[in-house]
Amino acid sequence: MKKFFSLMAAVVVALTMNAQAISVADAISEGMKLDSAATSEAEYVVEGFVINAQPFSLSYNNQIWFMSDAADANASDFQAYGCVVVENNDTLQVINGDKVQLKGQLFKYWNRNESKYIIEIKNGVATFISKAEGDHSVIRETTEISVAKALEIGATVALGETTKEAYEITGYISAMAGKEGDFEKYGNQTYWITDDPASTAASNADGAFEVYRGKAAEEVFVGYKVTVKTAIKNYKQNDGTGLIESETNAPVTIIEKSEQPAPEAITVAEAIAESKKLGDNETSTSNYAVVGIVKKITEAYSEQYKNITFYMVDTESDTEDLQARRCKISAEEGAGLAAGDRVLVVGKLTNNFYNDKNNAQIYQGQVSLEWKQAIENIVLTEQVNKVIVDGVMYIVRDGKMFDVRGTQVR
Numbered sequence: 001m002k003k004f005f006s007l008m009a010a011v012v013v014a015l016t017m018n019a020q021a022i023s024v025a026d027a028i029s030e031g032m033k034l035d036s037a038a039t040s041e042a043e044y045v046v047e048g049f050v051i052n053a054q055p056f057s058l059s060y061n062n063q064i065w066f067m068s069d070a071a072d073a074n075a076s077d078f079q080a081y082g083c084v085v086v087e088n089n090d091t092l093q094v095i096n097g098d099k100v101q102l103k104g105q106l107f108k109y110w111n112r113n114e115s116k117y118i119i120e121i122k123n124g125v126a127t128f129i130s131k132a133e134g135d136h137s138v139i140r141e142t143t144e145i146s147v148a149k150a151l152e153i154g155a156t157v158a159l160g161e162t163t164k165e166a167y168e169i170t171g172y173i174s175a176m177a178g179k180e181g182d183f184e185k186y187g188n189q190t191y192w193i194t195d196d197p198a199s200t201a202a203s204n205a206d207g208a209f210e211v212y213r214g215k216a217a218e219e220v221f222v223g224y225k226v227t228v229k230t231a232i233k234n235y236k237q238n239d240g241t242g243l244i245e246s247e248t249n250a251p252v253t254i255i256e257k258s259e260q261p262a263p264e265a266i267t268v269a270e271a272i273a274e275s276k277k278l279g280d281n282e283t284s285t286s287n288y289a290v291v292g293i294v295k296k297i298t299e300a301y302s303e304q305y306k307n308i309t310f311y312m313v314d315t316e317s318d319t320e321d322l323q324a325r326r327c328k329i330s331a332e333e334g335a336g337l338a339a340g341d342r343v344l345v346v347g348k349l350t351n352n353f354y355n356d357k358n359n360a361q362i363y364q365g366q367v368s369l370e371w372k373q374a375i376e377n378i379v380l381t382e383q384v385n386k387v388i389v390d391g392v393m394y395i396v397r398d399g400k401m402f403d404v405r406g407t408q409v410r
Contacts, residue, residue: 021045021046021047021101022044022045022046022047023047023048024047024048024067024069024078025069027044027046027078027106027119028077028119030119031106031107031108031117032108032119034106034107034108035108036108036110036117037110038108039105040105040106040107042105043103043104043105044103044105044106044121045103046078046103046121047099047100047101047102048067048069048102049068049069049070049071049073049098050067050094050095050096050097050098050099050132051066051067051074051076051096052066052076052096053095055093055231055247056093056138056164057231058138058142058165058166058229058230059229059231059247059250059251060082061084062082062084062123063080063082063083063084063085063093063094064079064081064082064083065079065080066078066079067079067100067102077117077118077119078119079119079120080120080121080126081120081121081122081123082123083102083104083123083124083125084125084126085098085100085127085128086127087127087136091138092128092136092138093138095134095135095136096132097132098128098131098136099129099131100127100128101129102125102126103121103125104121104122104125105121106119106121107119107120107122138164142165142166142168142229143165143166143167143168144167144168144170145167145168145169146169146170146171147171147194147195148195150167150209150232150244151204151207151244153167154204154209154232154233154234154244154245155244157232157233157234157244159234159236160235160236162231162232162233162247163231164231165231166229166231167229167230167232168227168228169227169228169230169246170225170226171193171194171195171209172196172197172199172223172224172226173191173193173220173221173222173223173225173226174192174193174196174199174200174208174222175191175192175201175202175208176189176191176192176221176222177190177192177202178190178191178213181283182213183219183220184364188213188215188249189211189214189219189220190212190213190214191214191220192211193209193211193228194208195207204244209245209246210245210246211230211246211250212233212235212245212246212247212248212250213248213249213250214250214252215251215252216251216252216254217254218254220252221257221258221260222258223260224254224256225254225256226252226254226255227252227253227255228246228253229251230247231247232246262289262346263287263288263289263346265289265291265344266288266289266290266291267290267314268290268292268312268313268318268321268322269318270290271349271360271362272322274288275322275349275350275351275361276351276358276360277351278349279351280351280353280358281350281351281352281353282350282351283348283349283350284348284350286348287346287347287348288346288347288349288362290312290322290345290362291342291343292312292314293312293313293314293315293340293342294310294311294338294339294340294341295310295312295318295321295339296311297310297337297338298310298311299326301329301331301334303331306329306331306334307327307328307364308324308326308337309323309324309325309327310337311323311324312324316340321360322360322361323352323360323361323362324345324361325352325361325362325363325364326363327347327362327364327365328365328366328367329366329367329368333367333368334367337367338372341369341370341372342369342370342371343367343369343370344367344368344370345362345365345366345367346368347362347363347364347365347366348362348363348365349361350363371400
């Protein structure tokens with residue numbers, strides 16, 4: 001990693017020497033000419049003072065800061081996002097008051113929190129013009145520690161500050177702290193970890209460390225054993241108290257998974273009733289396992305997204321149905337799924353409100369095939385018998401009765 005930054009530094013220094021630097025004000029002016037969420041084709045060298053510098057991210061080896069033409073400015077509309085500053089082939093951290101030249105493409109984005117556009121350079125490399133008095137060094141060695149040790153170290157960190165050292169903290173997820181669907185929406189999750197696999201702690205006081213928006217390769221759940229690589233932060237909360245937690249978006253490695261209890265299966269009618277209890281566009285906090293028959297496929301299986309959309313009912317004569325929208329399914333079962341097939345869909349229920357109408361829905365659930373409706377799909381090695389009931393022939397397979405079309409009747 002250090003060699004990579006050294007190479008970048010050499011290239012940037014050489015290019016910067018031949019480029020005419022512009023002021024922060026000029027960079028903002030040029031950036032505002034771009035369309036929203038657009039990136040400039042040209043690269044710019046922007047010269048200015050560092051203000052509102054965030055701690056150097058030991059997880060990602062970069063830093064976020066704002067720049068201004070005045071060293072004593074309090075706010076700016078120009079941001080260095082995920083950037084590094086180099087000196088003599090070493091990557092250092094910037095502090096408020098430093099004067100730097102930052103090279104990269106301009107990007108224009110809408111800041112929802114402040115309701116205004118911000119111009120930024122992403123993943124750029126800066127060089128010092130002058131340094132303010134203070135410590136610019138960065139320590140990158142990581143130490144493997146327990147959750148208890150992380151809390152002990154965090155207690156020594158000043159309120160609002162972050163350690164310069166990075167740690168690999170291993171623990172068991174004791175409680176979730178974020179919102180349902182965070183992983184699907186943002187690719188991260190917030191939760192508590194402890195040293196005790198049986199703990200349900202959800203506070204520093206009870207021996208838990210908060211992983212704030214941790215980024216793992218897949219969704220994690222209570223009971224999972226994980227390792228988070230991060231600096232330790234003593235976050236200042238709104239009430240003025242501290243919260244010992246990880247850096248935002250710190251990388252998480254799953255060490256061991258715990259078995260998650262499967263929800264008890266319910267009918268489509270029961271699922272619709274549960275959905276109606278929710279508010280408009282509200283999603284349930286728990287997963288449901290719904291068994292029913294495919295009534296109509298409205299979006300065929302997508303090879304690209306590996307999902308399918310269909311309506312399901314308890315019986316073919318039902319008029320009220322549940323939509324399984326963009327649900328995951330295997331390629332083999334998805335390509336062959338047809339009306340009349342019996343399926344199990346596991347996921348969260350949503351009371352979807354659209355055009356003044358509420359519809360029961362499972363969004364992005366997991367579909368598995370219970371049985372096919374077609375008679376030719378009967379496996380010959382299974383126990384199959386023919387029976388005549390009231391002059392009508394039926395086929396009984398493993399205790400289930402089918403008519404001659406292959407539709408299960410009992």
